[in-house]
Amino acid sequence: MVKKHLLLAEDDELLASLLEYRLKLAGFEVILAQDGKEVKEYLSKETPDIIVSDIMMPYFSGIELVDFLRNTLHSQIPVIVISTAGNEENVLSAFELGANDFIAKPVNPSELLVRVNRELNKA
């Protein structure tokens, strides 16, 4: 069975490590990116099956990432954004630009996994 490629863009190493471990346990091939530059570099070379991105990242925010994907690369890769609770404006902006789903911090790893699988099934 071919593993699904998941790009996880999260600047918090601890949380990224925790989520990476959980997603790998679920059978995903996880690619970690700690800032927007790494995400751009990866997207210029590869095309993941799904992207899980924090909104607040150095160099390149999650909203800019969605905008870059939808309007520059014209890619329809599913994107799930992670944001702190109460940051409604950013979440709405991400949805307007084409984000597929949203999950709030503190993140429940099990919930994230469910949402990832749902988006992949839709695609």
Place this chain on the structure above:
Amino acid sequence: MYKVLSTYTGPLQWNTTTVPEDLLWYMTATFLFLTLAYLSSVFYFRNRINNKTSREAGRKKELAPMISKFLFYTEEDPLEARQEYVQLKIQIRQLLKDGLTRTVLSEVLRDLKKDVSGSARKELLNLYSDLGLQENAIKRLRSSKWQVLSGAILELTQMEIKEAYGLIKKHINHRRSVVRKQAQIATVSLKNEGINYFLDSNRYPISEWQQLKLLDVIRHLEGFEPPKFKNWLTSKNTDVVLFALRLIKYYKQNDAAKAIIRLVNHKNQHIRIEAIQCIREFNLQEAVDTLKKAFSKGNEEVKLLILDSIGLLGDLSDIHFLQNIANNSSTHIISGKALSVINTLKPETILPDEGIETTKEIINTAPQDKPENMKQKEKEALSVHLPKPDLPKNPEQWEDFLDPDFEDELIFSQCCLEEFRDLIQEIGEPLLKSGDPGTLPLDFLPLVISEAKEEIQETATPKQPTTENSSGPTYNCDYPLHAEERITREIEALLEIEIEGKPEQEEDDAFNLNFLPILVDDPGIPEEEDMGDPDLRSIEVIAETLRYKVPEAFDRADKPTENYSLQVPPEESFEAVKAIDWSAIASKNLEVSMEKKEKAVISGKLEDQEELYGFSIFQELFRTADTESKLILLDEVLAVGDEKEVYFLKTLSDDPSELVQKKASKILADLSKQLEQQKSKEEPVVVSGARVNEQAVPDVLFELSFEPEEDCFRDPDEDEPELIARRSKQPVEKKAENPGNFLGNFISLTHKILEKVYG
């Protein structure tokens, strides 16, 4: 500059020649050394911090996957995974022997706790406890350094170490506010009973921010059952009392009414405000008197809050208090608030008077209404404008104005008028559409008056000049009516439907004999003479008697009106008319009319003749007929005409058609001859059993051409076949014998006209 230098005179005045060279070198070497020492120390400490950071980062990277494996381990995992888990546990315990690793692991777990939720979070807390990381924090609780102590309390609070509750709660009265606040939050959050201990033991002020944080902590406690916070209303710490009041309000513990009401008089204004807020929240109406008493002692904020509360909880009895405040308060905000609260308790008691222009009421100068304005007028007319009690401008008079008795009267009158208005709107609206918009909707009243009365009023009785029309009272009140007067008038207008209450009206409505034209219309006889005529008076007496004795009269009635072509008043008047002894009246009227006729013939006036002989039916037909039809009708005049047509034919001399004029004059001559021939024959006429001379009694008042049928007087022994045979011949014979029968002739005339028109 020179002056300044020259003035500088001291014991050591060095110059370049006098400074020792060794000293300079010595000082230079010293500064260089200090510089190097500083730079080297900075470099050393920087490297040390970097090393520590890098070591911590390295440990974090090393520990993060281990923590992940611990968090997501399940007993359902395969055997290899379980073995790996056991080895990992041993490894991490060895690592924890290092202080740095313990510190790093604690930090990692605390950081992760903020970012994860659900089952992962619970696993984190369990891992922290399992690894015994709390022991390090508990040791630090003994530190004398406030920052260490505060950090330890924070760590234990975040990781929810309930065992530390006893150690932490001792610090809630720490002299360092940071430690104290941290300890207060920890005490409240670690155990549900922590709030009790805190409220009991706290000796320091509790800041607003701290109260909010504590409340937030309490709100998120799982399974928290709030204690009875009224127990702390007696605390000597005012902040505790204030916090308890807020908690009482938040948890809606309304079982401390007396204590809360008592706190309205607390010296602390914050407690007063909070107590008043509680009173409003719990709708404690018994607190109104206390609020009134506490009003004078409060600051502006408290006063406004008390006024608001009175508006919410008070009743009309509090208006006096509010008036006093409005009168005596020097603060505009307070007096304005008091007035607005009066209006809250009793709406529209205080009306705006600032900037209101006085307008004069225009009397009887209303312009002619345009059709588009009529609907609006009708709507306005439907609504009875109730008098609103205006409060006197002078506030000193308000007390009299708001006298309880007077209030009752006002309320009663208001209720009456509201009821009246509803009644008017229910029944008056459809009738108003055709009515005068300027009047009240009482136009339905004339419905109870008979048509006969209206006609009589139009023809015989001249209208009396009055401000009220026949359809009901008009309320074009050009002068201000007192409330009671208006109520009385409006209710009287309604009660006019009941005739019993109005004797004069009853006289008109019940029965009116003014329809008898002989009473008023003979110009030869003065009206007063008519009224004084004993014969006529007798008729009136009969009618007057019958008016009040209709039932008895009805029983004796012979129903004579069935055969009269008399204009009978409808409905209730009709029954009274039935009871009259018509034969006697007819005899008397005929005698009078004969006398009048003789007088009229002598005077020779055409108008008199018309009135005497009656109105010709041909006159009406001639109005709409063309010349050809008129000529045909003239032929019929000769066939069926009588004395009425004589006058009518004379009027045709002015007809625009010459043909009609000529034929009318011819017909007139023929008809006159015919009538003379008829006069020569004197035949008796039966009027309800009384025999009168037909020649002397023309149909002035009644058509008296009826006769009893022969069957009425037939011999009971007569054979039935003979009777049938006679009846079959009777109509034809009767028509031939009695050409003067008006009804029959009129029908035949109508048939002839129809034949002419439709061929």
